Amino acid sequence: MERVFVHIGLPKTATSYLQTILWSNRPALRAQGVVVPGTERRDHLWASRVVREDPHLADQPERHRTSLSRIRAELAAASGAGLVSHEFLAAATPEQVRRFVDALAPAEVDVVVTAREPLGLFTASWQESLKNGATRPMADYGRRVSPSPEAIWNWRTLDLSLVLERWAAVVPPGRIHVLPLDPSQPQDEIWHRFASVLGVDPDGFDLSQSFPNSSMGVVEAETLRRVNLALERSDHPFRRAFDKGVYLRTFLADERLVPRGGEKFWPEPDQVEDCRERGRRAVELLTAGEFVVHGDVQRLLVPDEVPPRRVPASVTDSEVAEVAVELVGRLLHDVRELRSRDAAGAGGAEGPGGQWPRSRDTADRTPVLRRGVAAGRRALSAWKSRLGAPASSASDRSS
Numbered sequence: 001m002e003r004v005f006v007h008i009g010l011p012k013t014a015t016s017y018l019q020t021i022l023w024s025n026r027p028a029l030r031a032q033g034v035v036v037p038g039t040e041r042r043d044h045l046w047a048s049r050v051v052r053e054d055p056h057l058a059d060q061p062e063r064h065r066t067s068l069s070r071i072r073a074e075l076a077a078a079s080g081a082g083l084v085s086h087e088f089l090a091a092a093t094p095e096q097v098r099r100f101v102d103a104l105a106p107a108e109v110d111v112v113v114t115a116r117e118p119l120g121l122f123t124a125s126w127q128e129s130l131k132n133g134a135t136r137p138m139a140d141y142g143r144r145v146s147p148s149p150e151a152i153w154n155w156r157t158l159d160l161s162l163v164l165e166r167w168a169a170v171v172p173p174g175r176i177h178v179l180p181l182d183p184s185q186p187q188d189e190i191w192h193r194f195a196s197v198l199g200v201d202p203d204g205f206d207l208s209q210s211f212p213n214s215s216m217g218v219v220e221a222e223t224l225r226r227v228n229l230a231l232e233r234s235d236h237p238f239r240r241a242f243d244k245g246v247y248l249r250t251f252l253a254d255e256r257l258v259p260r261g262g263e264k265f266w267p268e269p270d271q272v273e274d275c276r277e278r279g280r281r282a283v284e285l286l287t288a289g290e291f292v293v294h295g296d297v298q299r300l301l302v303p304d305e306v307p308p309r310r311v312p313a314s315v316t317d318s319e320v321a322e323v324a325v326e327l328v329g330r331l332l333h334d335v336r337e338l339r340s341r342d343a344a345g346a347g348g349a350e351g352p353g354g355q356w357p358r359s360r361d362t363a364d365r366t367p368v369l370r371r372g373v374a375a376g377r378r379a380l381s382a383w384k385s386r387l388g389a390p391a392s393s394a395s396d397r398s399s
Helices: 015-024 026-031 042-051 067-076 087-091 094-104 118-131 160-168 189-198 218-232 241-260 269-288 317-343 362-385
Strands: 003-007 081-085 108-115 176-180
Touching: 003 094, 003 189, 015 026, 015 081, 015 189, 042 067, 042 081, 042 087, 042 094, 067 094, 094 160, 108 160, 108 189, 118 218, 118 241, 118 269, 160 176, 160 269, 176 189, 218 241, 218 317, 241 317
Parallel strands: 003 081, 003 108, 108 176
Antiparallel strands: none
């Protein structure tokens, strides 16, 4: 292997879209000389945890702990170019980057960074943190830069200049490629630029499996935050990655709250100005340095004037209660639908609202839905009684 491309995000910069294209087109990429190593997409996530020395990795299965060594072995046995892609790599320290690059030797490493203007990125990242169970209000989000490589939903991984400075301490800027997102262009435009960096022809790839992550409205986002609070304080918190991914993110957020639409929103005014300043610093760094920019660097600037929008702190208890009531009704419908399918002998093939993981049978899922309904009822009761004002969680590592 002569060359390895390492795509490090940033988070919320079309990474899921691009990674879906890559993993659904591995044979086509290999035919053009680019190897995406691993047996499944999560191998790159697990490898990012190895690189970042996640202290919880020791408790994980062997396939998690050995992910990086398996990726290295596959790349070493192949010819052409390799590609490793995960946005959590953006959080690595310079020392961790050094060990990672050394582990890929003798291949040369080129770093690929997808980026976007910080205001939209910051707002999207807060929503993503909620989909992963976070409880911190937006007004308290991103108030400091974490020193920890475990912190993902933080300026540590969102501030382009900070990420570039850490990686450029190891990889020469001339081998660091920055791709600013251009929201005025068709969705597949970023794939065409990404493919050009890899040196492959972007045509002839199946893009039908890829889709962009969708956003919640301001009331829907605040409702999810309070549901997370209710679950955190309950005797059945959703702490497992499986529960967060399947039930909080997919079932509740993406399939129940996102389709409601809702109002777009911004962070607090001082946070908007902070985003604006971080965008300026990133553009100055890219303009003055030797980084290779593929696209318009001015797209990384927050406009001097942005359209007026609400802030999450303006959401009222009555607005949240209205969404929560509809959610409880929908959850009851889902439980009824699930039991009807059980009675008809449907087994675990499909659950309410979309595909359920086939490794989990209906008996596993029904108690979770019951707990979700119960948590929703308790949260709604609390809101009706006006007992619980929005509060932040000290356990939220990522802010």
